[in-house]
Amino acid sequence: NAGVMQNPRHLVRRRGQEARLRCSPMKGHSHVYWYRQLPEEGLKFMVYLQKENIIDESGMPKERFSAEFPKEGPSILRIQQVVRGDSAAYFCASSPSDTSYEQYFGPGTRLTVT
């Protein structure tokens, strides 16, 4: 019974490049959450998606960041024109419904911007 999968686990990008982070939720889960963890800080909520819908993007930076969760395939967090301050661990979590508050986390993608 596979858990939440994220890839890549490590990603290195130069300033100005694009970063694409992928998340496959647990089987049977249709709700996905993205969180970012900066060094020495806790996880900060970014965005909450259902299949083909963004439900809550109150934690997303206004520029350069976008997320999608298509009908088929994984959820994608996209960061355009990365800057050094984007270096962080990005975690994805999933839940089976919008009334299930328990979230299951993936292993994270560690993004390093050089």
Added chain:
Amino acid sequence: AQSVSQHNHHVILSEAASLELGCNYSYGGTVNLFWYVQYPGQHLQLLLKYFSGDPLVKGIKGFEAEFIKSKFSFNLRKPSVQWSDTAEYFCAVNALGYGNKLVFGAGTILRVKS
């Protein structure tokens, strides 16, 4: 905005010592409360949760937590720690009426000396 504070960022204990990690949150309404653990090199795992009912909740591996509504606290306890409890512990809150997102504390790194 809701916030979660964890009192100690680093805790060092000897095996068999008792553990208490503090967690306080700022939100006056109904909350769901969680403790997650991240062992070295692994992803976040749910340790225990509180939704309603008995404010003393039991989790995995001998951990428990007590919800004290009047103090806005949800402290994690374990009577006797083991070397294998070395990990980072995160308290998280979901505030009802503010969507499904979790608000995390900054984490407490526990090191247990054998």
